[in-house]
Amino acid sequence: MTEFEPKIIAFCCHYCALAAADVAGKTGLQFSPNIRIIRVLCTGKIEVPHLLKAFESGADGVVVISCKFGECYFKEGNFRAQKKVERAQSLLQEAGLKPERLLFDFVPGPGAKKFVDILNGMTERVRSLGPNPSVH
Amino acid sequence: MIVAERKPFSEILSMVEDYSRILVVGCGSCVTICMAGGEEEVKILSSQLRLAFKKNKKDIEVEEAMALRQCDDEYMNNPELINKVKKADIVISMACGIGVQHATAFFNRIITDKPIKIVPGLNTTFMGANLDVGVWEERCVGCGDCVLEKTGGICPITRCAKSLLNGPCGGSSNGKCEINKETDCAWHLIIERLEALGELDRIKPIEMYKDWRPSHDGGPRKIIREDMRI
Amino acid sequence: MKSGSNLERLLEKGEFVVTGELGPPKGTDVDVVKKKASMLKGNVDAVNITDNQTAIVRMSSIAAAKVLIDEGLEPNMQMVARDRNRIAMMSDLFGANALGIRNMLCLSGDHQTFGNHPEAKNVFDIDSIQMIYMVKTMRDEHKVICGDEIEGDFKMFIGAACNPFADPFRYRVHRLAKKVEAGVDFIQTQCIYDMKRFKEFMKQVVDMGLHEKCKILAGVTPLKSVGMARYMAANVSGIIIPEEMIARLKGAGKGNVATEGIKILCEQMQELKETEGIAGIHLMAIEWEHRVPEIMEMAGFLPRPKP
Structure with a gap:
């Protein structure tokens, strides 16, 4: 039996996480091919329904990667993103999904190593949680 | 709203x-x-x-x-x-x-x-006002007989926990209501506002019994505006 | 005479009166009322019967007041606006009058969130000042609110509360003036610990001549322990306890705090007696009814004048 390969959606900030992804690609740092990256101009633009919709559409885990606090290009977008993630976590829990399937994290500047660590860590975490029970 | x-x-x-x-x-x-x-x-x-x-x-x-x-x-x-x-x-x-x-x-x-x-x-x-992003507070109970002209634009029916018309009661402390320290004492606010307006004398006469009929106590309410009906 | 009550008669005679207080039981046990009454009998001139104080369900003040009458004491029935609309109030007042109750205290009432049924709906149809006016109309004009004539006699000595320690301080005397205008005969104040603020308040009262239009009884409560003092200062709105007083209690040392509390109380009672505009004391012993005889003796307030 093959090991469960979780489908993960990573909402990535254009200014930090995306830059980190570029550096990761150029320096040969690897992350799971099942991770879909969605570029957003600012994580503050992500709304709660987007996060829930990702799970409805088949994601086993969702991660939102923003800039470090104090480094948001739009000042407070990452604070907003964190609040929305927290709200979505409690909404998921109400619907019977483990809130750990949704993660908020940040990377500094083009921090390729941290970026890849977040994604790999998320893959491991979701692998141990198992498939999204609302899809499979 | x-x-x-x-x-x-x-x-x-x-x-x-x-x-x-x-x-x-x-x-x-x-x-x-x-x-x-x-x-x-x-x-x-x-x-x-x-x-x-x-x-x-x-x-x-x-x-x-x-x-x-x-x-x-x-x-x-x-x-x-x-x-x-x-x-x-x-x-x-x-x-x-x-x-x-x-x-x-x-x-x-x-x-x-x-x-x-x-x-x-x-x-x-x-029925309340939006005080800040994500903060709402009650302002009107729809009693059907507005008294705001006498109370400096602050409603004692809604904002006093006892709906006193001759407040404040003995539970008013440092501008807060006795029910909890997060709730403003409506009568404290009324007195401050009327003092600022130079109209404190407005609340010195006794406010008489309220007629609660225009409120829900008179039964479910209905308005018919004949001028709007063709 | 407005009511013919002992309290009214003594105040009219210019006697310095003392009223006590009795909280009815949280049930039907009449013996609790009788026992407390026996401790107060002969030591005070009238006894307040609280009306579900702090919104905790207790035997009704009317019923407990009647038990008191049967025991040979004079009740001062409290009535709060929290639990009754004007219909129930007037009806209960007829009943109280028929049972021989001649003194009452008109109160707004503690909000039900403090009590053992915070989920209850409150009434607050009329407030305490309107209640005073209502009772005065019933007594002096012999009419209920709507104007209908009252069948039979209605006599009542009308009291109300006043809290000089609530805020805004500058407005408190004006609220008292409203109670006077509404027709109050006597006032009992909230527990006094901060004598300085109280005297400041009384000066305003005297300047406005309110003490000549109603009799003012100064409220006092013994401090039983340092913990109680601290709790009341922090949690009971409208109670101010000066730090010096708490320090004095603490200084009395273990085992002597209660005695020191009583000593402070007796000194206060004496001081209040000398204060201009004060016609008496309202002694709220709060579950210390058994110590009332001792307090009254020590304060030099015994024997009480004959009814």
Whole structure:
């Protein structure tokens, strides 16, 4: 039996996480091919329904990667993103999904190593949680 | 505006779990502004319901819709919405209590081949003001006989926990109400405002018994404006 | 005479009166009322019967007041606006009057969130000032609110509360003036610990001549322990306890705090007696009824004048 390969959606900030992804690609740092990256101009633009919709559409885990606090290009977008993630976590829990399937994290500047660590860590975490029970 | 908040998910789930086609209808007025029953909240509740049902291996359809005002026929009388209501086994109204009742009356009048069941997705909490992002506070109980001209624009019926007309009571402490330290003493505010206006003498005569008939105590209220009726 | 009550008669005679207080039981046990009454009998001139104080369900003040009458004491029945609308109030007042109750205290009432049924709906149809006016109309014009004549006699000595320690301080005397205008005969104040603020308040009262239009009884409560003092200062709105007083209690040392509390109380009672505009003391012993005889003796307030 093959090991469960979780489908993960990573909402990535254009200014930090995306830059980190570029550096990761150029320096040969690897992350799971099942991770879909969605570029957003600012994580503050992500709304709660987007996060829930990702799970409805088949994601086993969702991660939102923003800039470090104090480094948001739009000042407070990452604070907003964190609040929305927290709200979505409690909404998921109400619907019977483990809130750990949704993660908020940040990377500094083009921090390729941290970026890849977040994604790999998320893959491991979701692998141990198992498939999204609302899809499979 | 009318301020509401969403009911707990488990309560909503228990209302609809025996049905297979669910329609969630939001309302585009007060509850959109107070972020309890607008388009975004319809999407969220619908997503939650789909996730919960799928997890429990239930094959259930959750549709989404909006009406600009569920308290007015004009904004519900649209064929697309009526069609969605017709197809549903149960409708969750994300409007205030007025919207839930009015939608029930409206759709049961328009759709005659089957009764339409509409359940509330929100708790209607109060008529209040938006003090800051995400903060609302009660301002009016709709007593039907406004006294704000005497009390410096601060309502003692609504904002005094005892609705005193000759306050403040002995529980007023440092500008706060005895019921908790987060609640302002309405009469403290009234006195300060009237002092600033140089009108403190306004509250020195005894305010006599209130006639509660224009309030809910006189029974359900109704207004008919003959000048508006053709 | 407005009511013919002992309290009214003594105050009219210019006697310095003392009223006590009795909280009815949280049930039907009449013996609790009788026992407390026996401790107060002969030591005070009238006894307040609280009306579900702090919104905790207790035997009704009317019933407990009647038990007191049967025991040979004079009750001062409290009535709160929290639990009754004007219909129930007037009806209960007829009943109280028929049972021989001749003194009453008109109160707003503690909000039900403090009590053992915070989920209850409150009434607050009329407030305490309107209640005073209502009772005065019933007594002096012999009419209920709507104007209908009252069948039979209605006599009542009308009291109300006043809290000089609530805020805003500068407005408190004006609220008292409203109670006077509404027709109050006597006032009992909230527990006094901060004598400085109280005297400041009384100066305003005297300047406005309010003490000549109603009799003012100064409220006092013994401090039983340092913990109680601290709790009341922090949690009971409208109670101010000066730090020096708490320090004095503490200084008395273990085992002597209660005695020191009583000593402070007796000194206060003496000081209040000398204060201009004060016609008596309202002694709220709060579950210390058994110590009332001792307090009254020590304060030099015994024997009480004959009814």
